[in-house]
Amino acid sequence: MPSAPAGTLYRGREGMWSWVAHRVTGVLIFFFLLVHILDTALVRVSPEAYNAVIGTYQTPIMGLGEAGLVAAIVFHAFNGIRIILVDFWAKGPRYQRVMLWVVLGLFVVTMAGFLPRHLINVFTGGH
Amino acid sequence: MTTTNLPTQPTLPNPRDAYKRLKTTRSNFELYGWVFMRASGVILLVLIFGHLFVNLMVGDGVHAIDFAFVGGKLTNPFWQVWDLMMLWLAMMHGTNGVRTIINDYAERPLVRLWLKIALYVAFVVVTVLGTLVIFTFDACPSGAPADLLPSICS
Numbered sequence: 001m002p003s004a005p006a007g008t009l010y011r012g013r014e015g016m017w018s019w020v021a022h023r024v025t026g027v028l029i030f031f032f033l034l035v036h037i038l039d040t041a042l043v044r045v046s047p048e049a050y051n052a053v054i055g056t057y058q059t060p061i062m063g064l065g066e067a068g069l070v071a072a073i074v075f076h077a078f079n080g081i082r083i084i085l086v087d088f089w090a091k092g093p094r095y096q097r098v099m100l101w102v103v104l105g106l107f108v109v110t111m112a113g114f115l116p117r118h119l120i121n122v123f124t125g126g127h
Numbered sequence: 128m129t130t131t132n133l134p135t136q137p138t139l140p141n142p143r144d145a146y147k148r149l150k151t152t153r154s155n156f157e158l159y160g161w162v163f164m165r166a167s168g169v170i171l172l173v174l175i176f177g178h179l180f181v182n183l184m185v186g187d188g189v190h191a192i193d194f195a196f197v198g199g200k201l202t203n204p205f206w207q208v209w210d211l212m213m214l215w216l217a218m219m220h221g222t223n224g225v226r227t228i229i230n231d232y233a234e235r236p237l238v239r240l241w242l243k244i245a246l247y248v249a250f251v252v253v254t255v256l257g258t259l260v261i262f263t264f265d266a267c268p269s270g271a272p273a274d275l276l277p278s279i280c281s
Contacts, residue, residue, distance in 0.1 A: 023228060030221035034249060037214065037257045040197070044260050046268065047194035047275035058189055066189060070179060077176070080168045087165070114184065121188030 014100045022079050025072040032069055063122030067115060074110050078103040160223055167216045174213040198266035198277035207261055214257045222250045 010016055039057075042050040056062060082099045086092040092099070183189055200206040225246055233239040267280035 023224075026221070026224045027228065030225055033217055033221055034253055037218075037253050041256050041260045043194060043197050043201070043264060047271045050194045050197070051275065054192055057192070063189065066183070070183070073175060073179070077168075077172045080165075080172070084165050084168070114179075117184055118188055121183070121190055 014097045018079055018082070018100050018103075022076060022083070025076040028072050029069070029076060058122075060122055063119070066122075067118060070114055070118070071107075071111060074114075075103070075107055078106050078110075164220060164223060167220045171213070171216050171220060174209060174216070177209070178213060194275050195277040198264075199279070201261065201264045202266045202277070202279060211258065211261050214261070215254065218250055218254045218257075222246060 039050075039053050042053055057066070079100070082096070082103050085099060086096050182192060185191075201210070226243065229239060229242045229246065233242050266277050268276075273281065
């Protein structure tokens, strides 16, 4: 395997950058998933242990992290539907570019519904 | 010799039988993986959007999450099935995605091997642990302060 390939297969534009974003968000979500299953497993240790750890998810800084996590999930989910349409819908490849803009539009709408509610909970709600 | 006497038919082997692969050297594993990513992705969209809505949007959102909240969900068969499906599908979907990324970027054989061993160990440990938690969960552990427990314990 040559270590310094001549030229590049990366073509830029919507197709490549949505693929890059899909990978980056996928890896982020996977590592959060591992941590999240481990912290939830603390319910098997004791109520106090679980509450102590979950309390650290309720600070403003973690609240912003949760907003970023939800953003990654929403993009990955909608772009995943776009990938399925590119693969299975006969006209999918022709419309892949416009479908990315639909994905980003739906992303903005979904985050506009989620972010105010979540940020109000994080910064003013609860305890 | 008459005109009805045809020349001897040439004995050409049937070209369609000429090449037979002796044994299959590749399986359809990657095809099934490709299909799985799409099928599980659609189901995960529903499961995870529902999970996020119930845990972050309803009521006080993230501030409402504590042992009593989780205890209330994990004693409900609906959420037990929901969480078990989400656990397995998300871990398999994520593990296969990271496996693809290792295959793409880790070029040295030993690096690939060890990254995949670490990935598969993480998959088994985390998935088994999560499954055990769902099946052995005790919402009302004895000796725990009553104000930390879900309402079903009283």
